[in-house]
Amino acid sequence: MSDASSGSSEAGPDHEHEHHEHEGPGYATPQAAIEEGDRENLAYVMSLYVGTDVDASDFVAVVDLDPDSETYCEIVDRIEMPEKGDELHHFGWNACSSSCHMEGLERRHLIVPGQRSSRIHVIDTKDRRNPELVEVIEPEEVFEHDLSAPHTVHCVPDGEIMISMLGDADGELPGGFLQLNDDFEIEGRWDPPGEIEMNYDYWYQPRQNVMVSSEWAAPKTYYPGFDLDDVEAGNYGRKLHFWDWEAGTVEQTIDLGEEGLIPLEVRFLHTPESTHGFVGAALSSNVFHFWEDDGEYRAEKVIDFESREHPDWDMPVPALPTDILISMDDRYLFGSNWLHGDIWMYDVSDPSNPRRADSLSIGGTFGEIQEVQGRELAAGPQMIQLSLDGERLYWTTSLFSSWDDQFYPEEAERGSVMLKADVDPRNGTLELDEEFLVDWGELPEGPARAHEIRWPDGDCTSDVWQ
């Protein structure tokens, strides 16, 4: 185990090298991440004002997660974006464990795109507590490649960075992938245009030479809010694409059908040999398992969340599982049902037969717990992040500004919160930590929304192994 159990969070990139032999960033294996990784003492959290009347830019919040610190549960620093209107959403590292063979490369720069602006920011986290904005790629440079609406950021094993892009320069289809070099300059498109129409999240498994990507919709479809007419018109995605990772071409597309509407977060197991993974279909409220069988990928629905009747709603309310993640030991699948207000964990030791372990009913439309420390919850659990050792699960509550306004209008006035549950991986249980609350409702400029969460030294949704 690490020597830094508390206090210092200045653990720079060199720090990792005390623990293991390899040259580059990250950890040699998922198991090494569990054993050698420090407790998460800081979190970086996407925080946003876009679409409100608050006159401030979106920012990256630095949250103190060290229980021994005087500023535990506080936002201790904010890296403000130079322009307003970005809608910070998802972000990623310049390097992860997939580059752990690359001498001289550091997990140090955060690539922070604006979903609405298409502006891409680079933040240097050399000083973990006081990171600094160092580069900005302006939207016009992105539009030159006929792409817009950046989403998932992963580094690729040789120091380059790839970003899934949901639209073309006009916010229409098709989307694609933008590649940055290690100087944070746009190198061009990664994929030949026309391989896919819709895009959203992606994950790659280099040892298997495979990448999988999912589908939301054209930016002009989802930007203004969710519209059932668009579902009927077929404007929302329901497919998974399996790519040849080396060639950058789609080898196979699986249509998940009516039960697989809006497949969002997609995760391979961490074990680099594995071809198994999961994707959450948000609108149909299902989770699909996918795997390779004799050279072909297959997908099957393995979890089905039933819609629920609510006295104040006209129609049965779907669960809307908007985020999922897999624990570093590949044993548990966690997820959030944003509309119902559930955080859940399934044992996926046998990935084709997930077994429900536990869930927490909190916030959202049905949550049994509607406030924490007297703070009313304005929305359901949304983006989740798990500690490397699998013992602490954290989440925030904002999905996307215009969708928040539709489903949880109060969130604009109250702001988001970050909450935490203690996980017992041995017994497969979740328990809300009532002592833990980070409140985005109390900021000087006004309430802000909070979205994706990352740890400084790698986490369950950004690290990939070669």
Place this chain on the structure above:
Amino acid sequence: MARHEVTLDWVGGQTRMIDVDEDETVLAAAQRAGAPLPLPYGCRTGACGTCVGRLLSIEGSEAAGDDGRTAESIDVADAFAYRREPRALKPRHRDDGYVLLCIARPRANSRVAVGSRVQSELVDNPWK
């Protein structure tokens, strides 16, 4: 250079008149004028819908009805010329007088409902 007066009417709040050049967008003019409240925006290319306003009246024509909705006779095209296609608006939104202020250039004096609440009118919760 022709200029037009655009009155910005924050839903549930203040009102402010600004002068907008014919080749300038309402959003840019509001920023230049330092309107009392900022107008929300995102993409600035007419794709995201964040900057949406609702046209209330043109020139001397009657203001909106009691429900605050645009009178049916009002056509956005009489008040604004778009710099490019307003992609974030569906036909029904265009017919209802919604206008994307990041790409709208004035062609007449008008009054527009603005602020973040206009965006939340665009789509409602389909289950409720």
